[in-house]
Amino acid sequence: MATFTSHSPQETEALGEQLARAATAGLVFGLSGDLGAGKTSLVRGLARGLGITTRVHSPTFTLVNEYPGGRLKLFHLDLYRLETPDQLRSAGIEEFLSPDGVTVIEWAERLELGGWKFTPGRNFVRVNLALVSETERLITYDGL
Numbered sequence: 001m002a003t004f005t006s007h008s009p010q011e012t013e014a015l016g017e018q019l020a021r022a023a024t025a026g027l028v029f030g031l032s033g034d035l036g037a038g039k040t041s042l043v044r045g046l047a048r049g050l051g052i053t054t055r056v057h058s059p060t061f062t063l064v065n066e067y068p069g070g071r072l073k074l075f076h077l078d079l080y081r082l083e084t085p086d087q088l089r090s091a092g093i094e095e096f097l098s099p100d101g102v103t104v105i106e107w108a109e110r111l112e113l114g115g116w117k118f119t120p121g122r123n124f125v126r127v128n129l130a131l132v133s134e135t136e137r138l139i140t141y142d143g144l
């Protein structure tokens with residue numbers, strides 16, 4: 001696990017950008033951490049690092065936002081509203097776990113509820129963001 005202390009949304013985005021540059025096709029980033037921890041900020045950086053210029057917003061009424069136009073296509077999922085094992089299993093998450101591009105999942109700890117193992121592997125990179133203070137975030141992540 002690597003550790004990074006971020007002092008601003010910009011620094012969190014910059015870490016995302018750095019991770020995206022090392023990303024290869026089929027990679028899944030699983031983000032965990034409380035509301036306001038900076039998950040969506042990190043996704044903005046990932047998108048930028050892949051060369052995507054579209055504005056990034058969390059998918060709210062759909063499972064996934066797709067961002068083409070970069071070095072690899074980015075799929076952005078947010079599992080916040082999927083609360084039961086049934087909801088998780090029937091949401092259609094599966095195809096994005098071995099993506100034709102790169103997937104990033106907010107609230108990835110919910111995958112376990114749906115029966116998926118939240119473990120590091122060939123194609124799964126865990127990123128945890130923890131609130132330290134108003135502007136400080138402790139970010140731990142699997143090396144790429």
Ligand SMILES: Nc1ncnc2c1ncn2[C@@H]1O[C@H](COP(=O)(O)OP(=O)(O)O)[C@@H](O)[C@H]1O
Pocket residue numbers: 006007008009010011012033034035036037038039040041042106134135136137
């Ligand atoms: N170091 C930091 N990294 C990321 N966001 C930060 C940081 N410091 C303050 N913030 C603020 O925290 C909020 C993070 O929001 P967001 O990225 O949407 O988090 P999440 O998706 O985890 O709910 C934003 O309002 C942002 O301005």
Ligand SMILES: [Mg+2]
Pocket residue numbers: 039040058106
């Ligand atoms: Mg978010």
